[in-house]
Amino acid sequence: MNLRKHELIGLQVEVVAATDPSQEHLRGRVVDETRNTLVLDIRGDEKRIPKEGSRFRFEVQGGFEIDGADIRFRPEDRVKKAR
Amino acid sequence: MVKRRHRGMERRIAGERMVTLFRLAESEALRRHPGRARRYVELARRIGMRYNVRVPAPFKRSFCKKCFAFLLPSVSARVRVGRGRIVVTCTACGAIQRFPYTREQRTRRASRTPTQ
Numbered sequence: 001m002n003l004r005k006h007e008l009i010g011l012q013v014e015v016v017a018a019t020d021p022s023q024e025h026l027r028g029r030v031v032d033e034t035r036n037t038l039v040l041d042i043r044g045d046e047k048r049i050p051k052e053g054s055r056f057r058f059e060v061q062g063g064f065e066i067d068g069a070d071i072r073f074r075p076e077d078r079v080k081k082a083r
Numbered sequence: 084m085v086k087r088r089h090r091g092m093e094r095r096i097a098g099e100r101m102v103t104l105f106r107l108a109e110s111e112a113l114r115r116h117p118g119r120a121r122r123y124v125e126l127a128r129r130i131g132m133r134y135n136v137r138v139p140a141p142f143k144r145s146f147c148k149k150c151f152a153f154l155l156p157s158v159s160a161r162v163r164v165g166r167g168r169i170v171v172t173c174t175a176c177g178a179i180q181r182f183p184y185t186r187e188q189r190t191r192r193a194s195r196t197p198t199q
Contacts, residue, residue, distance in 0.1 A: 007100040009123065010107050032122060076129040079096050080088060 003064045004071055004082035008033055012059040013040065019053040033075045038068075097134035101127045105142040112153040117175065120153035144171070149178035 008030050015026045026047060028040035038056070040047045051068030058064045073081045104127035112120035124146045131138055146153050147160075152175040154160035161172040169182040 005096050007103045009126075010103065031119060033126075075126055076133045079093050079100070079130070079134065083086065 002083075003058055003060065004066065005079045008038065008058070008071075008075075013038070014057045014059070015040075015049055015054055016057050016065065017055040018049065023047070023049055023054070035074045036072065094134050094136050097130050097136045098139070100130055101136060102139055104130070105139065105145070108153045109145070112155055112159065117152060117159060121151050124151040124153055144180075144182065147173035147176060147178055148180060149173065150176040152176065 009032065011030050013028065013030055015023055018024050026040060026042055026049070028042035028047070030038055031041045031046065032039035036052065037048045037050050040049060049068075051072045054068040056066055056068060058066070071078060071082055104123045108120040108123035108127070111117075111123065127142075128138065128151065130136070144154075150173060152159055152173055154171065154173060156162045159174050161174060163170045163172075167183055167185050167188060169184065171180045171182070172178070173180075
């Protein structure tokens, strides 16, 4: 399954790489998504992570790792634009 | 080569995403996070409009058509029945939705007094 086109909100995710060293290795649940960012809930704390320059690993069956730049679309556009 | 869009697949994925978003909205509303719930309803509707997919029937009446708040009867909505319609008031913005059930009344009346 291509997660690029599917819903990311609600999934557990780990930030594998980020341009901001303080954001690396953060883990949490996606609670919101915009064109340029994902908002993670990290034990009650909301953190906004830019997609550009970050790499995410989503905790789904089999695991799914992706460059944030590849999903840099509005959430409703991702179905037709991301591939 | 230009990659062609596969509309059937797009609409299928859109429908799946709408259902997951509405479920998330429901659980967030139950956890008293109305802000998040509203955001998820809004996203689900946007996806539906972009890919021409209807709001799934079970969720059609579950949110305020004006402010998109997820409606939980007695928590975020007031539900009253009478005079041939159900009246749902959103306690967040005060918008009123009315769902008439005159068709149901008519069929019930027809089955109660069979024509002689």
